[in-house]
Amino acid sequence: MTKTTIPPQLAAALAARDYTDLTPVQTAVVAKEAADRDLLVSAQTGSGKTVAYGLALATTLLDGAERMGPPADPLALIVAPTRELALQVQREFQWLYAETGARIVACVGGMDARRERRLLEEGVHIVVGTPGRLRDHIERGALAPFEARAVVLDEADEMLDLGFRDDLEFILNATPENRRTLLFSATLPAGIVTLAKRYQHDALRIEAGGGERGHQDIAYRAIRVFPNEAEHAVVNLLRQLDPQTAIIFANTRNAVRHLHATLVERGFSAVFLSGELGQHERNLALQSLRDGRARICIATDVAARGIDLPNLALVIHAELPHDAEVMQHRSGRTGRAGNKGVSVLVVPTNRRRRAESLLAEAGIRAEWSGPPTAEEIRALDRERIFADPVLTVAADEEDSQIAELLMQRRSAEEIAVALARVLRSRLPEPEEVSDPGHGRATAPIKGREPRDMQVSGDMAWFRLDVGRSNRADPKWLLPMLCRRGGVTRQDIGAIRINDTTTEVQVAASVAEKFIINARKGNADDVHIAPIEERHEERPRRPAPRRDDERGDKPAGDRPFRKRGPPGPPRGKAERGGFKHRKNRERR
Structure with a gap:
């Protein structure tokens, strides 16, 4: 591990977290040529950039001391685009700077501003926050960054996209001109370059990962489906891959709510995130994912910015993203810090060209296939049953007594069948889906049975x-x-x-x-x-009776009526004709 500019306190924190090797971006910011300089860094989500700028700030904040001095006005500001990312940064810094005595406070929208002001008044070393809330505290005099030694703009491109340019410029103008400015961004559009030229001095340009746009630790899959079976494919993907934690992306709030209701109805432990939720509700949802009470998160792109979920192994694009950058941002929730992940695009037949265009634009090769079938999932279930904790955990005395009683009253086959039934009841039932690429020309009509299907039994x-x-x-x-x-x-x-x-x-x-x-x-x-x-x-309308059933003259006895030329079309012409005859009678 490179330790050239890493203080021993932070090196010990890294070792305690099993950081045996730094990521490319972390190695670049602690190199000797980066020491005490402004940095302009392009790094993808999941590359370890939070720890990277935490390491880069260490020498500036400690200034040769072993521990931080008494808390007062902040020594550093870290600005993030979303509440979740700001809170995540605070958590990362708390363990990274634990041995330095640093006091770290988060100031984000949706939280109690009065409590934040009290914490700031008590003194602080590092403040992490969202642009609007930081500006509000500065304008009200609760936050005084006039002696700050460093400012970090995390995911600067996202903040510009969200319309925070004025807030960022206000914050930067409120800090000393001789501060260090560390600007981290996944991409470097013209707005970022302009911001860097205006507020940075002799910045060192760092491009982590050699400019590769794809994530090396993410396996991409594209699943072709019929449009009306997309949700069924999502269910089967979750059942097949059985991730410890997964995130599913949809494009609208309504789609998120609908998909969440669908999965919960089928027995999955799921939460959802969208812009309509308050901060307290968002915190509860994220906490349930972190402590394992929920395993699946359904979210919109905006709601998922900055989310870092533990053991997130699977990302599903239930709806295709609007562009390649969004696709990679979504996928970057998994495959983080050297861990492997899977990103799956659910591609309806009428959107295949769009999916191929997104993948080509991103330079990503995906494995195409049909959706997992119910038969494949049931076969996996039969193998997974032997790894269930019910069968692997050692039995205690009470378990043994109950087992002995069961053996006395029931046969081994009856007990095994009951156990299989219990284990299967825990699992959501897989869906019947078809592969558009193999042997089927048309999708099934929603809500109807195919004509050739025979229902057996009464x-x-x-x-x-x-x-x-x-x-x-x-x-x-x-x-x-x-x-x-x-x-x-x-x-x-x-x-x-x-x-x-x-x-x-x-x-x-x-x-x-x-x-x-x-x-x-x-x-x-x-x-x-x-x-x-x-x-x-559902009574049917009776068929018209034949002439000989009417009780009047037989057809042969009725006079034959010759049909005349067709009259005017029914409607206004007919009504007009009626009025004309009526007026003629009056005359």
Whole structure:
């Protein structure tokens, strides 16, 4: 490890975190030629840049001392585009500077500003914050950065894109001219170059990773799907890859909410992030991901900026991003700091050219395939069952006693079947999906059964009081029916969606249990009722009777009427003709 300009206190913190080798950007900022200079760094998300500028600031802030002096006005400001990134930076600096006695305070929008002012009044060494909140504290006199030795702009390109230019210039103008200015950005558009020329002096240009735009530790996959099976493909991807933590990106708040409801309905532990959430709700969602209570996060691009989730192994683009930069920013949530990750693009058949263009623009080669099938996932489940903690954790005395009792009262086969049933009940059921690239010309019609499908066994019909007008969709109806009725997907037959109602087939063998369970939720949920005689509910219009059934003259006895020329079209012409005859009668 390069330690040329790393103080021993920080070197010890790195060793405690098992940092055996620095990343390229970290190595570059601690090199001798970078010491005490302004830095203009282009580095991709996930390259270890937070620790990089933490190391780069160390010699400036400590100034040869072993520990920081008494806290007073801040020695450094770190500006980040989002609340999540600012809070993440604070957490990273707390362990990195733990042996220096540094006091680090975060000031971000959405948090209690009065509490932040009290913390600033007590003295601080490093302040991390978002542009708007830092400017507000400076204008109100709570934050005095007039003696700051360094300013860091993290993800500067994102801050310019979000419209923070005025706030950034205000903050930089409030700090001393002889400060160090460290500017970190994934890209260097014209706005960043202009900002650097104006506020930096003799800056050292560092391009981490040799300018490669792709992430070396991320494997890209592109999954071709029918447009109406995209959500099913997401479900199967989560079941196949079984990540410890995953993030799924959608383009709008509505899409995020819908996908979140879909996954929760299917039994996944998921949270969502979008701009409509308050800071407290966002913090709760992120904390549930960090402590393992939730494993999946569905988010928009803006809401996910700056998020660093532990053990994030999978990124799914449920909707294609708008451009290649956004795609890489999304994918950069995984494959961080030397860890491996997977980024999957779900590509509907009508968006394939767009996906190929994005990948080509980013210089990325993706592995194309169809979505994981239900059969493949069930085969994986049969192998994974042997690694389940239920089978691997050593039994205690009480477990052994219960096991002995079970062996006395049940056969080994009955016990094994019960165990398999319990283990399978923990897993969301995989979806039936098709590969557009193999043997199927058209997508299935949503909500209808193919004409050639035969339902085996006797089936009972039930009616739900939701239909197309309520956006009824088999994607959420099927899991709801299974949950409400206490049945499996194999027990559900055809689902026929009408304008205001939906008709569902359920296997007659479980129909009684289904309706007993379903009625428990009828008071405050979708109403489900049996259809005892389906044809009575949907009577057909009687066919017109033949002449000999009318009870009047037979056809042969009625006079023949010769058809005249076709009259005017029905509508205004006919009504006008009627009025004309009526007026003529009056005359």
